[in-house]
Amino acid sequence: xSDIMEARIAALEARLAEMEDRLAIYQLIxxxxxxADSVSDHAVVGLFTEDGTCDVGGAGxxxxxxxxDDMILGPMHQGYVARGCAHVMSLPHLELDGDxxxxxxxxxVYARHGDHWRVERASANRWELVRTGEGWxxxxxxxxxxxxxxxxxxxxxxxxxxxxx
Amino acid sequence: xSDIMEARIAALEARLAEMEDRLAIYQLIxxxxxxADSVSDHAVVGLFTEDGTCDVGGAGxxxxxxxxDDMILGPMHQGYVARGCAHVMSLPHLELDGDxxxxxxxxxVYARHGDHWRVERASANRWELVRTGEGWxxxxxxxxxxxxxxxxxxxxxxxxxxxxx
Amino acid sequence: xSDIMEARIAALEARLAEMEDRLAIYQLIxxxxxxADSVSDHAVVGLFTEDGTCDVGGAGxxxxxxxxDDMILGPMHQGYVARGCAHVMSLPHLELDGDxxxxxxxxxVYARHGDHWRVERASANRWELVRTGEGWxxxxxxxxxxxxxxxxxxxxxxxxxxxxx
Numbered sequence: 001x002s003d004i005m006e007a008r009i010a011a012l013e014a015r016l017a018e019m020e021d022r023l024a025i026y027q028l029i030x031x032x033x034x035x036a037d038s039v040s041d042h043a044v045v046g047l048f049t050e051d052g053t054c055d056v057g058g059a060g061x062x063x064x065x066x067x068x069d070d071m072i073l074g075p076m077h078q079g080y081v082a083r084g085c086a087h088v089m090s091l092p093h094l095e096l097d098g099d100x101x102x103x104x105x106x107x108x109v110y111a112r113h114g115d116h117w118r119v120e121r122a123s124a125n126r127w128e129l130v131r132t133g134e135g136w137x138x139x140x141x142x143x144x145x146x147x148x149x150x151x152x153x154x155x156x157x158x159x160x161x162x163x164x165x
Numbered sequence: 166x167s168d169i170m171e172a173r174i175a176a177l178e179a180r181l182a183e184m185e186d187r188l189a190i191y192q193l194i195x196x197x198x199x200x201a202d203s204v205s206d207h208a209v210v211g212l213f214t215e216d217g218t219c220d221v222g223g224a225g226x227x228x229x230x231x232x233x234d235d236m237i238l239g240p241m242h243q244g245y246v247a248r249g250c251a252h253v254m255s256l257p258h259l260e261l262d263g264d265x266x267x268x269x270x271x272x273x274v275y276a277r278h279g280d281h282w283r284v285e286r287a288s289a290n291r292w293e294l295v296r297t298g299e300g301w302x303x304x305x306x307x308x309x310x311x312x313x314x315x316x317x318x319x320x321x322x323x324x325x326x327x328x329x330x
Numbered sequence: 331x332s333d334i335m336e337a338r339i340a341a342l343e344a345r346l347a348e349m350e351d352r353l354a355i356y357q358l359i360x361x362x363x364x365x366a367d368s369v370s371d372h373a374v375v376g377l378f379t380e381d382g383t384c385d386v387g388g389a390g391x392x393x394x395x396x397x398x399d400d401m402i403l404g405p406m407h408q409g410y411v412a413r414g415c416a417h418v419m420s421l422p423h424l425e426l427d428g429d430x431x432x433x434x435x436x437x438x439v440y441a442r443h444g445d446h447w448r449v450e451r452a453s454a455n456r457w458e459l460v461r462t463g464e465g466w467x468x469x470x471x472x473x474x475x476x477x478x479x480x481x482x483x484x485x486x487x488x489x490x491x492x493x494x495x
Contacts, residue, residue: 167332170332170335170336170339173343174339177339177342177346180346181346184350184353188353227348227480255363255419256421257360258360258361258418259360268404270360271363271418271420273418273440273447275353284446284448285446287414287415287416287440287447289367311415311440312442313411313442314414317414318367318368318369321363321365324366325361325370325373326370326373
């Protein structure tokens with residue numbers, strides 16, 4: 001009887017750990033926008049591993065811990081912040097694989113435009129995550145504009161057609 | 166003592182199963198956009214039961230497993246895809262009832278429009294879900310444009326005023 | 331052995347309770363839009379404590395249970411509803427602290443504008459929540475337009491820079 005209960009407890013622990021992982025990654029992704037839109041460089045850096053990279057197209061990949069100032073204090077982002085902006089992340093599609101995970105979702109940048117807000121960017125995002133001693137962190141973020149080119153569609157496709165990867 | 170522990174374990178199992186159901190349905194809904202926007206017909210079909218239907222207004226209900234090509238390869242959707250588009254689902258309001266569930270949320274279709282993205286559709290969605298041997302699947306999706314007419318408001322209303330249903 | 335199992339069960343109960351709290355607050359926040367957009371005053375009131383307040387800028391804080399009619403039946407909201415509108419809440423950043431919690435997220439109001447929808451408001455939201463006998467309720471909601479002024483950025487900042495609060 002005790003062995004059966006032990007097995008049930010162990011099964012619960014494993015299942016609960018997966019739920020906690022999912023909610024921790026939701027929380028991580030929900031932190032990105034508030035960190036970016038309040039120009040909180042330490043908070044942005046804290047989402048990534050120390051060697052974590054970000055590739056938003058054009059300039060190629062950069063290391064967030066080194067280049068966050070270019071990202072957050074650069075003219076494009078500062079222009080959005082001055083107008084009033086929201087970097088909003090959608091509920092991610094999430095695949096866990098032990099100490100690694102991949103989240104795929106949409107981001108949109110809304111910026112004030114006279115009496116309303118305009119969607120300045122709509123992108124597909126792939127977040128490659130790893131479990132660290134301090135919790136889940138982003139190892140690589142890939143962001144591609146949904147501008148009709150194939151690249152963004154492939155980001156989305158990889159999430160829903162795993163056998164084609 | 167052992168009986169009390171057994172009861173606590175059984176209570177945990179039931180509560181955890183509900184959390185897992187909630188997160189599985191979040192995941193299902195977060196899969197729709199990436200599947201549609203990457204024109205992944207098998208992935209769209211995989212979200213629905215074999216007889217699962219979709220009613221997006223106008224043409225009435227269609228059976229997704231049979232008519233996915235009309236949905237995904239039709240001129241309206243292909244036009245959005247060529248311009249660059251994002252079908253984004255909001256965090257759903259979710260009611261579970263054993264092996265059935267109802268999720269209500271907003272969808273928006275963003276499509277590129279010159280140098281920005283425009284919201285081409287904003288809709289209320291009702292997802293009627295069932296638990297199958299392979300997990301949660303959509304039995305019926307109702308989508309109504311939030312265009313000021315009563316129909317979309319009734320979709321939202323049914324989620325928050327259960328006694329009026 | 332029994333003591334060790336009891337401790338494992340107690341640990342599971344505490345961890346699961348936190349997951350349930352997180353998902354209950356997601357659900358609460360996902361209810362706001364459907365309640366507001368279907369002009370369901372009782373449902374809006376039901377999200378708040380009896381003395382729960384809302385501060386959307388301009389007019390200062392009001393008590394939702396008393397003033398919901400001004401909020402939901404006022405000319406601004408009714409104008410949106412007549413055109414067709416969606417109050418969409420993003421996945422929140424969430425900090426739990428026993429029987430209190432703070433959620434920070436983005437809200438957007440989409441309203442029909444000819445053949446598309448326009449983002450009429452994009453705001454930072456801070457939801458101060460308390461656990462009550464009937465579940466989590468909102469004690470205070472602060473909403474600030476992301477219009478380039480400092481106030482909205484401070485709402486976001488407080489979520490990601492706890493030491494600066």
